[in-house]
Amino acid sequence: MAGVIRTERLSKTYGRHLGIADVDIEVRAGEVFGYLGPNGAGKTTTIRVLMGFLRADSGKGEVFGLDIRKHSVALHRKVGFLPGEVHLYENLSGRDYLRFFANLRGGSGWPEAEELASRLDCPLSRPLHSLSLGNKRKIGLIQAFMHKPELLILDEPTSGLDPIVRHEIFRMIEEARARRQTVFFSSHNLPEVERACDRVAIIRQGRIVATEKIEDLKARSVRNLEIHFNEDIDPQAFVSITGLEVLVQGKRSLQGRMRGEMDALLKAAARFKVNDFSSQEPDLEEIFLAYYGKDDHAR
Amino acid sequence: MLANLFWKTVRDQRWALLGWGIGLVLLALYLAYIFPFVNRAAEMMKVLQTLPPAIKNLIGKSEFMATPEGFFNLQPFSILLPLLFIIFAIARGSDATAGEEERGTLDLLLANPLPRRRLVVEKSLAHGSVLFMFSVVFWLAMIGCTRLFGITLHAGRLAAVIFSCWLLGMTFYALALACGCWWGKKKFSIGVSGGLAMITFLINAYAPMVESLRPWRVLSPFYFYNGYNVLGNGLIPSHALLLAGLAAFFFCAAVFAFDRRDLSS
Numbered sequence: 051m052a053g054v055i056r057t058e059r060l061s062k063t064y065g066r067h068l069g070i071a072d073v074d075i076e077v078r079a080g081e082v083f084g085y086l087g088p089n090g091a092g093k094t095t096t097i098r099v100l101m102g103f104l105r106a107d108s109g110k111g112e113v114f115g116l117d118i119r120k121h122s123v124a125l126h127r128k129v130g131f132l133p134g135e136v137h138l139y140e141n142l143s144g145r146d147y148l149r150f151f152a153n154l155r156g157g158s159g160w161p162e163a164e165e166l167a168s169r170l171d172c173p174l175s176r177p178l179h180s181l182s183l184g185n186k187r188k189i190g191l192i193q194a195f196m197h198k199p200e201l202l203i204l205d206e207p208t209s210g211l212d213p214i215v216r217h218e219i220f221r222m223i224e225e226a227r228a229r230r231q232t233v234f235f236s237s238h239n240l241p242e243v244e245r246a247c248d249r250v251a252i253i254r255q256g257r258i259v260a261t262e263k264i265e266d267l268k269a270r271s272v273r274n275l276e277i278h279f280n281e282d283i284d285p286q287a288f289v290s291i292t293g294l295e296v297l298v299q300g301k302r303s304l305q306g307r308m309r310g311e312m313d314a315l316l317k318a319a320a321r322f323k324v325n326d327f328s329s330q331e332p333d334l335e336e337i338f339l340a341y342y343g344k345d346d347h348a349r
Numbered sequence: 350m351l352a353n354l355f356w357k358t359v360r361d362q363r364w365a366l367l368g369w370g371i372g373l374v375l376l377a378l379y380l381a382y383i384f385p386f387v388n389r390a391a392e393m394m395k396v397l398q399t400l401p402p403a404i405k406n407l408i409g410k411s412e413f414m415a416t417p418e419g420f421f422n423l424q425p426f427s428i429l430l431p432l433l434f435i436i437f438a439i440a441r442g443s444d445a446t447a448g449e450e451e452r453g454t455l456d457l458l459l460a461n462p463l464p465r466r467r468l469v470v471e472k473s474l475a476h477g478s479v480l481f482m483f484s485v486v487f488w489l490a491m492i493g494c495t496r497l498f499g500i501t502l503h504a505g506r507l508a509a510v511i512f513s514c515w516l517l518g519m520t521f522y523a524l525a526l527a528c529g530c531w532w533g534k535k536k537f538s539i540g541v542s543g544g545l546a547m548i549t550f551l552i553n554a555y556a557p558m559v560e561s562l563r564p565w566r567v568l569s570p571f572y573f574y575n576g577y578n579v580l581g582n583g584l585i586p587s588h589a590l591l592l593a594g595l596a597a598f599f600f601c602a603a604v605f606a607f608d609r610r611d612l613s614s
């Protein structure tokens with residue numbers, strides 16, 4: 051499969067501060083590619099370099115085989131973009147804003163914009179300055195999707211949105227995948243990436259620490275667990291469970307960390323009367339430490 | 350009105366166009382109304398003659414106050430109209446790219462297949478057109494109002510001085526635009542262009558009286574705008590060309606810088 055996005059040792063610094071260093075990414079046609087990292091890791095910098103808003107200090111980047119520096123306009127024809135922070139023309143209504151953006155692309159995407167607005171329950175007739183942040187973000191999403199671009203570059207697309215709209219966005223991403231559109235989206239939320247993506251690149255402190263298939267990531271996924279029981283439990287019941295690391299063992303409770311699938315653990319717990327079960331994603335820093343060690347910049 | 354960036358930019362100025370248009374018509378009406386009083390005020394002429402030469406030169410040549418060309422050259426073409434045009438020009442020039450960048454709207458706009466240089470060109474054309482519309486409105490208002498009060502004013506030379514003022518405005522527009530495109534800071538752009546407008550105005554105003562300033566007068570756009578009373582003597586083509594060239598130079602610098610610079614988010 052042809053590479054839609056391909057970067058080679060892409061680097062960018064802001065004065066003395068590192069933005070990204072030696073970033074190598076290859077996104078294949080038709081895949082949903084996650085770009086995972088904590089805030090400040092370099093996700094937005096990478097995206098802004100890809101979009102031609104920032105000039106890389108060194109390295110190469112191509113989108114659809116077009117050099118990101120020399121052919122940014124041709125590239126933008128094929129790309130729908132959502133920035134991390136959406137700032138709109140506040141004096142326009144949503145309808146006028148989207149019509150203007152459709153006109154900048156030769157009028158394409160207008161019927162789709164109205165359809166997407168009704169799907170996301172986004173008011174188009176009100177002035178943009180009167181809309182909530184969530185609704186402004188929806189306008190940003192609509193302008194990215196409405197012209198059915200070959201590539202969607204979405205910077206934290208679900209940030210600031212309620213769960214219903216988030217769900218709708220994942221459906222839109224799923225539909226884009228079905229239409230053979232390629233999606234590159236950044237997030238600091240592991241479950242989101244696991245839910246939507248085929249592959250993921252993980253960035254930390256400006257460097258890519260891993261690029262993996264989602265199945266591989268899931269197989270290594272670590273979750274913090276806490277189980278409370280209504281009866282005394284036999285600790286031996288949990289000893290042989292692969293991937294379970296028991297941190298605190300009580301008479302009627304168990305706290306620990308689980309790597310990989312939960313099936314065996316749930317079956318073992320079900321042998322006793324379970325009062326409460328909670329499972330939480332660790333934050334990204336914990337994941338990095340668990341997966342890649344403290345200073346692993348080498349991969 | 351939202352067919353492209355040019356029309357969107359013009360649309361954004363529609364209230365300014367209305368407000369400034371009404372203001373310019375009222376200004377023309379006011380000046381035409383007061384001219385007969387000034388003309389008849391012989392006492393005032395005597396007072397003006399007693400003013401120190403520096404003050405007389407700063408506000409205009411008092412011996413011309415009795416003629417329509419002299420009076421209107423003093424007011425509005427010595428200070429008021431250039432000031433109004435420059436205020437509008439610097440405000441819009443500094444906002445064209447730097448304002449959008451600071452408000453964060455530039456990322457989404459430039460994510461469209463819109464070359465950066467076309468953005469600068471379309472916005473500049475739109476702002477230049479709006480300033481030109483102000484010029485036409487003021488010219489028509491001056492013609493109408495002076496005729497209303499029976500004042501004879503050469504329509505061609507009136508157009509020439511207003512056109513020259515438009516060129517002056519566009520020079521400072523392009524300067525503010527260039528500062529915004531180079532540094533991406535709106536306030537900085539306003540500060541630099543506004544400061545230069547003030548300094549060059551003062552150089553031109555005092556150069557006739559201050560020997561040491563005289564050689565520097567040719568550095569002032571105000572000298573090329575109306576240094577030889579365009580309303581009385583007609584436009585000097587080389588001066589107009591020089592202003593146009595200066596505006597074109599700043600404009601090219603703006604395009605060059607904006608095409609190559611990192612945009613802040």
